[in-house]
Amino acid sequence: MFELIGIPPQALLGQLFLGLINGSFYATLSLGLAVIFGLLHIINFAHGAFYMLGAFAAWFGLTHFGIGYWSALVLAPLIVGAAGIAVERLLIARISGLNVLYGLLLTFGLALVVQGLVRNFYGSSGLRYPVPADLAGGKNLGFMFLPWYRGWVLAISVVVCLTTWFVIERTRIGSTLRAAQENPGLVEAFGINVPRLVSLTYGVGVALAAFAGVLAAPIYSVQPEMGADLLIVVFAVVVIGGMGSILGSILTGLGLGLIEGLTKVFYPEASNVVIFVIMVVVLMIKPEGLFGSAQ
Amino acid sequence: MPDGTRPPRLTVDGLNAWYGPSHVLFGVSFDVAPGEVVTLLGRNGAGKTTTLRALMGMLPKRMGSILFDGVETIGLPGRRIARLGMGYVPEERGIFASLSVRENLFLPPEIAPGGASEEEIYGLFPNLRERRFSRGTQLSGGEQQMLAIGRIMRTGARFLLLDEPTEGLAPVIVEQIGRTIAALKAQGFTVILVEQNFRFAAAVADRHVVMETGRVVDTIPNDQIGASMGRLRGYLGI
Ligand SMILES: Nc1ncnc2c1ncn2[C@@H]1O[C@H](COP(=O)(O)OP(=O)(O)OP(=O)(O)O)[C@@H](O)[C@H]1O
Ligand SMILES: [Mg+2]
Numbered sequence: 001m002f003e004l005i006g007i008p009p010q011a012l013l014g015q016l017f018l019g020l021i022n023g024s025f026y027a028t029l030s031l032g033l034a035v036i037f038g039l040l041h042i043i044n045f046a047h048g049a050f051y052m053l054g055a056f057a058a059w060f061g062l063t064h065f066g067i068g069y070w071s072a073l074v075l076a077p078l079i080v081g082a083a084g085i086a087v088e089r090l091l092i093a094r095i096s097g098l099n100v101l102y103g104l105l106l107t108f109g110l111a112l113v114v115q116g117l118v119r120n121f122y123g124s125s126g127l128r129y130p131v132p133a134d135l136a137g138g139k140n141l142g143f144m145f146l147p148w149y150r151g152w153v154l155a156i157s158v159v160v161c162l163t164t165w166f167v168i169e170r171t172r173i174g175s176t177l178r179a180a181q182e183n184p185g186l187v188e189a190f191g192i193n194v195p196r197l198v199s200l201t202y203g204v205g206v207a208l209a210a211f212a213g214v215l216a217a218p219i220y221s222v223q224p225e226m227g228a229d230l231l232i233v234v235f236a237v238v239v240i241g242g243m244g245s246i247l248g249s250i251l252t253g254l255g256l257g258l259i260e261g262l263t264k265v266f267y268p269e270a271s272n273v274v275i276f277v278i279m280v281v282v283l284m285i286k287p288e289g290l291f292g293s294a295q
Numbered sequence: 296m297p298d299g300t301r302p303p304r305l306t307v308d309g310l311n312a313w314y315g316p317s318h319v320l321f322g323v324s325f326d327v328a329p330g331e332v333v334t335l336l337g338r339n340g341a342g343k344t345t346t347l348r349a350l351m352g353m354l355p356k357r358m359g360s361i362l363f364d365g366v367e368t369i370g371l372p373g374r375r376i377a378r379l380g381m382g383y384v385p386e387e388r389g390i391f392a393s394l395s396v397r398e399n400l401f402l403p404p405e406i407a408p409g410g411a412s413e414e415e416i417y418g419l420f421p422n423l424r425e426r427r428f429s430r431g432t433q434l435s436g437g438e439q440q441m442l443a444i445g446r447i448m449r450t451g452a453r454f455l456l457l458d459e460p461t462e463g464l465a466p467v468i469v470e471q472i473g474r475t476i477a478a479l480k481a482q483g484f485t486v487i488l489v490e491q492n493f494r495f496a497a498a499v500a501d502r503h504v505v506m507e508t509g510r511v512v513d514t515i516p517n518d519q520i521g522a523s524m525g526r527l528r529g530y531l532g533i
Pocket of ligand 1: 345
């Protein structure tokens, strides 16, 4: 059937797989944005910078201290997440309750500062981070070639996303978080430390971004703008999916990655814009997003 | 009435409170003895809800003194006040839409031992058991009120603030809530009850604190309610 329209199945499946890899980054990042927005009402423009910092932390650890990939996968999110908590405490908390634009401007400024600093020290040419030896190579599945590392990225992203969903929707801490999104004052009046919950949520969202950054380091080149470029697409993903639903963010992220991959096969010229075209269409038809609830 | 032998559980003295720039409470003072059920009565907008919210630490700006079990709480954040043993059932009931009934029930952390168990709450409000996996806001108004009261009884708090628990409810449910409050009183709970339903208030309360435009204007013991009826009618406009 594919041959009929002149496209070999290997090329199609290969592109779809690449699309899913991109989609898993969209999903992880848009998930963090949605969780942060839900509780803090901040459109976190610094999300891409934290993603980039995750990748840089992994590179830095490897280059200067010989800290390997697997350790970096744990350490970088912890360190960058802690930095995120500091940012929330010292900066974002001060503008809580103000119009959402203030948070957007603050985090946007922060992202530019962080990017500028990193560029100042490391330039913007891009640093190479090797694929971990355990995951080098791949396997020819007959219908496509599967690089182990990319398979791992897809699998662990899905696991992380679903775990986040589970924690938010099915656990006690998750129900506290959802309640605080609805009515923080009342949750506080029940004896729960809402400011701490807010800091922690921001920290976890940021740590998710840093985790994605470490995952990305061996695939994309590590450079100061890597997060900013990705974040623009991720915002489009968030607009398409809607802010409302965790599962929606995951599905939209993966789905749009797939669509992007498909476009690369059938009409490569459009692959860079297809997500934005979909965004415009969704905004026209269902402005609250596919999974969002009208408010 | 405070019997003079035991110190009051709560002493409010010269309480002022603001919503942003608008000054709403002007020197509210009253006290509540252990085990007492005190109502706050007053017309719409008199400041009853605001008084409860100020007690709970939910207003950004408040001044004066609130002594709760000997602790000055005027400067404490709400979470600390709750941890001292004050439980709050808000006027709008505060049931969370994105939480199931059971999640709503378990949301407030236990702050003291001896709270009602889940089974005891379902025993008191059997409707909640049937609906425990529904979304909080799929409950009827009465069920939401039961959930809001049950939720606080689970925490072990023994000083309850109930804001118009009977508002808009059918007579059978009003009765059920009345029995619950009487049972709580029998167990030694202390309650501040905001009520518009005057007959309901008279049936459960020891004392009535009357508010008008952000001030306490009168205090009437429940046993003198008959004699004070005319006065009270004047305050409430009924
Ligand atoms: N969020 C708010 N912002 C500004 N003013 C408010 C706010 N809530 C209440 N007020 C004002 O504070 C005053 C007291 O209101 P409050 O809700 O305490 O009255 P209430 O006695 O509980 O009335 P009701 O019987 O109608 O519930 C009113 O004048 C009201 O307009
Ligand atoms: Mg009120």
